[in-house]
Amino acid sequence: MLKNFVPKRTAFGLTRFYHPNPKEYVPQLTLPPLLYGKDSKQYKILSHSLDVSVPEFGFNERAIVNSINLLGYPSSILSVIGSSNTPSFLHSSTALMELLKFNLVAKRYQLSEDIPLDTPVEELPSLEDLLIKRLKMDVPIGPHLSQLIAQLSIPGPFLTDTSLPELHRLADDMIYFSSEKDHPDFAWYAKRMGVSTAYMSSKLFMAQDRSPGYVDTFEFAKDKLKRIMKLGDYYNNAEEYAWYVLMNSINMAKSKAARG
């Protein structure tokens, strides 16, 4: 009966699941959408790749092979790593697709892993803190960012099933784990779109940034976030104004009817 409720598509990250209270359930074995947890070989190899091999080789299969060799695993494990991805003409290797996905998913989990769910609001980091924290995670792979962004945005299933949903999950996590006010109505969407935009434009800026330690990128990101959050205010004001107009017109209709 319930199986009809599993959404068929994940396009644009709109498909979501109820987040249960983790205290009531046994710990999850994997880091969804990854099929493995932190203790797995896959996690060890891919995080080693990101830390050690990608800064040297960039985002390609050689980086993964290099890490497999350095960690002393048999080379056949390369096909295990890519096994969950459908081969695509637009991507050179399924293992590399997994590395791209891992880069997004693992870093998203790292962003909030030291923030317990019951943290009081006053002690939560600000939205800006989390945005900067996430951008700083990509400093070691800075020279390869253009290449990364290009591969993430190739039109096709990888973009709609992984890149975009991960972008929206990241924005969602940044709002949920920060002291930022959240909303029960349309502003929920406006804020997530805003944060996604701020993150993506900062990432594009970072790919071109040659300033020492990416100081310009962090300045750009703070400024961009402030301006976008203001836009969100504009939306809320517009909705309030629409209400004012509606009430007024009903009042006018009422008084007309009263006069006959």
Place this chain on the structure above:
Amino acid sequence: MLRLSSVSKVYHVRPFSVLSSLKASTAPKGGNSHKGNGSHHVEVKCENMDEAQRAYLDRVIRVDQAGELGANYIYAGQIFILSEKHPNLKPILNHMWEQEIHHHNTFNTLQLKHRVRPSLITPFWKAGAFIMGSGTAFISPEAAMACTEAVETVIGGHYNEQLRCLNNQYDLKRTDGSEGQSDEVKSLMSVIKQFRDDELEHLDTAIAHDSRKAVPYILLTEGIKAVCRTAIWTAERY
């Protein structure tokens, strides 16, 4: 019954049996020695819900939040029109409105806590509900009550449907060998039960205040019921 029969994506597959994770968390705590040993408290945990169960809860919270938002704005619309001309109705309407505000706030909290996305078209629900409330009140107080009667009939039925599903489909295995709903599912059920009873009380109030004398009664109530059913279908999905 809850098994996913059509697995379209690889990551929908659960990598191990459900119970492997149960074992993983109980084993380090000393096997079964904790059973009957009251001196140190071992927390009982549930197996994880599967995607179908989580997707359904996601829908339940989104549609109920949108519904209570609508109810809140329907009463706001009725009061906006009726409070001057029919001050005798004001305390009754206010009482129902306050309950709707409480319902709405409760689901807002659940939506944010469990990271459910709200309905995409909330501005439309707000305006539509307000217009429906003020529009029927504009016709007559009886028409407003007929609107309440129709809305609460559909909502009460919908809450009952949800309760049936939560009751039947959420038996989770626990680490102590028992089976049943997790605490959060139980507490959601008691919230829904309470709200359903409130809605049925509103229904009785509406009938007591001459909803059935509204003209044109059948057209109004059937029309509004159809609108509500469409709204539920839409809010579950968008």
